[in-house]
Amino acid sequence: MTKRRVMFWVVVAALVGGLVYGFNPLAPSGAGKGPAGKGPADHGGPPQTVAAEPAKTQMWQPSMELVGELRASKGADLALQVSGIVQSISFESGDPVQAGMPLLQLIADDQVAKLDSLKATAALNALTLKRDTEQLKIKAVSQATVDTDQANLKNAEALVAQQQALVNQYSLKAPFSGHLGIRSVDLGQYVSAGTTVVTLQALDPIFADFYVPQQYFGRIEVGQPVTVKIDTYPSETFPGTVSAINPKIETGSRNVRVRATLKNPNGRLVPGMFAKIALDLGKAERFVTLPQTAIVANPYGATVFVLEKSTDGKALVARETFVKTGQARGDLIAVVSGLKEGETVVVAGQIKLRNGTPAVIDNSHIPKTEADPKVSD
Template sequence: MFRRMTIMLVLVGAAFAAIFGFETFKARMIQKSMAGLRNPPQTVSTITAATQPWQKRLEAVGSTRAERGADLSPQVSGIVKAIHFKSGDKVEKGALLVELEAADDIAHLDALKAMQALAQLNYDRDTRLLKTNAISQQTADTDLATLKSDQAQVAQQQALVGYKSITAPFSGRLGIRQVDLGQYIAPGTPIVTLQQLELIFVDFYLPQQALAQIKVGQAVTAKVDTYPDMKFDGKILAINPLVNAASRNVQVRATFNNPDEKLLPGMFATVDIEVGAPQHYVTLPGTAIYHNSFGDIAYVVKNSPEGKDGENPKGGQKQYVAQQVFVKTGDTRGDQVAVLVGIEPGDVVVSAGQNKLHNGSPVRIDNKISVPFSANPQVSEE
């Protein structure tokens, strides 16, 4: 009897143990599932940190201008008699471009030349007669003064006639014609622009602190948005000896060879001047750095401790967690930022999607969409 009761008690105990053990296991599984629901893995993009060479640069913006450039206009008024060029022509120095009606001025010049010739004859006669004392010295001096006056008037009128012909003061390319045949134009009326494009200047300003880092002859590069994939190489031509007292900036002029005439006067240009020796820094996209009130941070992806060597215990994909790291950043260039402290080469860093992360958050890596990571990003209209 006692033996039967003992066996029964053992069986009942085993049953209760099985029931309570199952409930405990069930509770643990539910708790683990709820924890998974509370902290689902966040999808992020990552990049492997690496060092890149960094060259310190001075950056400035400026405007292009031709070595020689002028808007041609007449010095005197008149009616356009002839036009000897087409818009966009390339002309040589001295080429005749426009003629103004000058018939009246030429007739007046002929009259003055006749008076000059008569004055020359009178003075020549006086010179011969003066040798025989046939005339007084005063008479000869008076006729000489008359001759010189007539010569001056002829020269003045010749200059006036010359003003009626507008010529190219230097070789270059003409712009668009601004006057028409038969049009009356006043002094200063624009006729056409003439630009010599073989050599182009870029004028820009730098703060006075940069004066110690630049010198005449130093290499510079320039870019214009017209040709986003091209760089133009030049050198510093001159540094203004006067610093602007209001802005504390100094004007600098660089010169660029322009054989293809791609650079035109008036363009907006960005100028880079390399200074100092190149350095090597760990480089990340700017999106990888998260700014908050405590400082700059980045998230480094580590293997999850729940799985051996990052393997899911159930044989699934690797599990990862994001570890928060404080960083110290340096200079930026385009989409890139130099990291001085906090990240080592080879670290896998979250580059996008970190706005929902905290220290220890589980993450899922998806690098199908890459983040901008160019030192010289280009503006696209797409």
């Protein structure tokens, strides 16, 4: 029998023997005595220096951070219905405007002249009707003549209204109050129908549109508060409220579109900005929290090392235990199960530990952990 075959059968025998006697060479170091909650096995050896903190409980508001974009409450690219040459421009790029304010006028002399002609015809028809109405009282004209005069007047007035509407199309007015963008045309330029003259945006209030996964559809409602962060203002948050929820789920993403409304009196927020939206879900809950550095991830799940008194009560030894984690927030993470408040948990130096390893606590070099850390200068 060759040496390679001998080694192969030795390994097989070791694995079989391990299975028979309850040894699993693939399990993590903490599996068995420690995580089972039966107390750590004292491995002896020199104590290992670690950083440790007691597990604390905090009230956390369940929330979700989503991404979206800002949209104007009213926005339009203003254009004319007819073609012509620009006669006058009554605004500058970036101006605030009120609804109905004139912005631009095309040359419309021929259309105005035609309007004046139709008005004159209508005025003549009105005089004719008045004269024939008086004549009818003394039976000088027939009722049919008066009826014809009335029809002629109505027709003339309709033609005046039609021409007036056409003349109005040669001028551009602000349809609502807001802020103008950059002007796209100049004085004397020929403008085709439908050409964008300027963009008009109403910025106060402003909308933030975002998408929420369908499993949270029943936990959002109109009037719910949201907090919006914009990269342009990294140290500020902008409060808002949910103002509309789409009544259908997007079939491609299985998300529902939600719109929040924010006050924007100074116009600091503009449409198209990328936004991070924090949305609260349900009521605040109490969780055991730890620094995220305390969690050890492995194929069997998340674990932590808890420090306990040794059997003789003279030293601290490590016990590895499985935990179920929840939402992370800043430097901290919530522990849903597997840990109690007040238990001393290793937050740094776990790589040196096994189940039952003696340990000494030294917290002189661990950084401060916060649920909402701020960038310091």
